[in-house]
Amino acid sequence: MISYRSISVDFYNIYQMKYTIPYKFTPRDYQLSILDALDSGIKRAVCVWHRRAGKDKTGLNYMIKKMWEKKGVYYYFMPTYSQGRKIIWDGIDGSGFSFLEHFPKNIILRKNESEMKIILKNGSIFQIVGTDNINTVVGTNPIGCIFSEYSLQNPLAWDFIRPILRENKGWAVFLYTPRGHNHGYEMYNMALLNDDWFSEVLTVDDTKSITKEQIEADRAEGMDDNLIQQEYYCSFEGAMQGSYYGKQMKEALDDGRVTVVGYDESLKVNTAWDLGVGDATSIWFFQVQGFEVRLIDFYENSGEGLTHYVKILQDKKYIYDKHYAPHDIKVREFSTGKSRLETAAKLGINFMIVPNLPIEEGIDSVRRLFNKCWFDKEKTKHGVAALLNYHKEYDEKRMEFKNRPFHDWSSHASDAFRMLALGHQEFQLGSYGEDDKEIDWYRDNKVKHVTSNPLNPFET
Numbered sequence: 257m258i259s260y261r262s263i264s265v266d267f268y269n270i271y272q273m274k275y276t277i278p279y280k281f282t283p284r285d286y287q288l289s290i291l292d293a294l295d296s297g298i299k300r301a302v303c304v305w306h307r308r309a310g311k312d313k314t315g316l317n318y319m320i321k322k323m324w325e326k327k328g329v330y331y332y333f334m335p336t337y338s339q340g341r342k343i344i345w346d347g348i349d350g351s352g353f354s355f356l357e358h359f360p361k362n363i364i365l366r367k368n369e370s371e372m373k374i375i376l377k378n379g380s381i382f383q384i385v386g387t388d389n390i391n392t393v394v395g396t397n398p399i400g401c402i403f404s405e406y407s408l409q410n411p412l413a414w415d416f417i418r419p420i421l422r423e424n425k426g427w428a429v430f431l432y433t434p435r436g437h438n439h440g441y442e443m444y445n446m447a448l449l450n451d452d453w454f455s456e457v458l459t460v461d462d463t464k465s466i467t468k469e470q471i472e473a474d475r476a477e478g479m480d481d482n483l484i485q486q487e488y489y490c491s492f493e494g495a496m497q498g499s500y501y502g503k504q505m506k507e508a509l510d511d512g513r514v515t516v517v518g519y520d521e522s523l524k525v526n527t528a529w530d531l532g533v534g535d536a537t538s539i540w541f542f543q544v545q546g547f548e549v550r551l552i553d554f555y556e557n558s559g560e561g562l563t564h565y566v567k568i569l570q571d572k573k574y575i576y577d578k579h580y581a582p583h584d585i586k587v588r589e590f591s592t593g594k595s596r597l598e599t600a601a602k603l604g605i606n607f608m609i610v611p612n613l614p615i616e617e618g619i620d621s622v623r624r625l626f627n628k629c630w631f632d633k634e635k636t637k638h639g640v641a642a643l644l645n646y647h648k649e650y651d652e653k654r655m656e657f658k659n660r661p662f663h664d665w666s667s668h669a670s671d672a673f674r675m676l677a678l679g680h681q682e683f684q685l686g687s688y689g690e691d692d693k694e695i696d697w698y699r700d701n702k703v704k705h706v707t708s709n710p711l712n713p714f715e716t
Contacts, residue, residue: 261295263321275360277324278317280353286463287314290429293454294318299427301454302447304434307487309463311431312344315402317358318429323380324363328399328426330382331417335408336664337386343404344384345372387413388665391559399426407432407440410665411641434492436502437509438644441492459489498648498657500619500670504626505644514640517550517632519543524577525552527569528676529607530668531585531596532558537565538672540639541574549680551631554639556669562596566603579605580679582671583612610678615661621677642669 262276283291287310290303305311316332323330334340347355356374359382365375372384385393387409401417403409414428421428432440447455460466471488475481485491508514519525523543530538537560541553555568569576585597585607600607631640645666648657661667 277321279360281317298454301429303431304457322400327379330400331398332384333387333403335405336388340384399424401428403430406430407435411439439641457490500646501643514631514633519552525574526578528580528672530672536668538668540676549629551636554636579607580610580675581607610675618674625677639669642666646670
């Protein structure tokens with residue numbers, strides 16, 4: 257294996273300046289393994305390192321070196337745009353040194369503050385991108401990418417970038433601390449068995465960069481032991497801290513309820529939706545047999561109208577029964593004067609409107625339903641990842657979780673699943689009586705069931 261190397265950069269001007277890249281960065285001993293591997297030609301790497309092990313310092317400095325060696329586009333992916341600005345673009349280490357100071361000034365052609373982009377004098381482009389808005393890099397052609405805090409990122413971002421890097425013979429590095437048995441856990445296990453990937457886990461016992469005394473001080477100040485195991489000892493076994501459904505999803509995984517489920521042609525298919533406006537629209541496809549709820553499919557997209565999603569349903573060739581939607585589908589749009597409920601009916605889908613209950617009640621309904629749920633491992637993969645990652649917002653000042661969800665890539669699929677749980681409870685199990693005022697399309701519109709149009713089982 258080639259030992260990690262720096263490169264020399266000369267500037268033949270009146271000052272005759274000379275730099276070594278990485279600039280003002282000396283790797284710690286435990287950081288050399290990944291750097292050696294990348295310099296030896298490895299193009300995929302997974303580093304599961306404990307908190308404060310210097311993941312981003314290592315990743316950023318390697319990227320800067322590669323940018324100077326080869327002209328190209330390089331992306332530094334973070335879970336959200338705001339995290340990218342706070343951690344990398346505006347980030348300052350404990351000694352007061354800014355992250356961006358690792359770019360020697362004389363190699364920079366220009367900076368774009370609003371886009372968090374740096375263009376070097378050799379033409380290479382560096383940009384920080386939030387995977388909460390992966391569409392911002394559609395049509396681009398990166399040759400090097402770092403996914404920081406990958407266990408918190410939308411895994412679809414890697415699915416989008418992977419074929420581009422494969423065509424370009426580019427490289428990708430994934431840096432993160434565990435967040436339960438989610439897509440980060442799956443990636444690490446895959447990398448362990450793949451000779452083309454570098455993978456390692458580094459705990460505080462490996463790096464010695466954080467002392468036992470410091471960890472005990474955190475524990476004495478109230479840091480949860482599960483969080484200590486996750487953050488300092490890289491444990492994948494605990495549910496993601498602040499997770500709404502981490503415990504339930506782990507039980508489903510342990511019980512073998514994330515498996516090959518498949519479509520049963522003898523049963524009709526129901527759908528549950530979260531309809532985004534500027535956001536993603538998510539759809540769960542499920543069948544009910546006795547007390548079992550079988551999640552057979554999942555679809556999510558953004559920037560599309562209802563016509564697109566109706567076509568998706570038609571193309572799947574399922575025979576449909578009920579379609580559940582949130583109450584805000586009734587809101588009329590200024591541009592048309594019609595609600596999406598009316599528009600959907602004209603397209604062939606008569607939605608049943610789920611009761612508008614407080615989000616906490618909906619989350620409780622999901623938790624109660626979970627032990628009846630079976631998930632198709634492949635077709636609902638993204639939805640399952642979202643349920644694993646759906647978590648409470650964290651208050652950094654108070655150092656505690658707020659009693660509300662954090663809105664990120666996992667929200668849409670999780671909101672749609674909440675519609676599923678509430679719809680299943682209200683309409684299929686009949687948990688509310690005739691006096692309830694919540695809208696039931698079937699009852700309030702006096703519709704009759706027909707089978708001539710599988711997308712429109714309710715027709716006036």
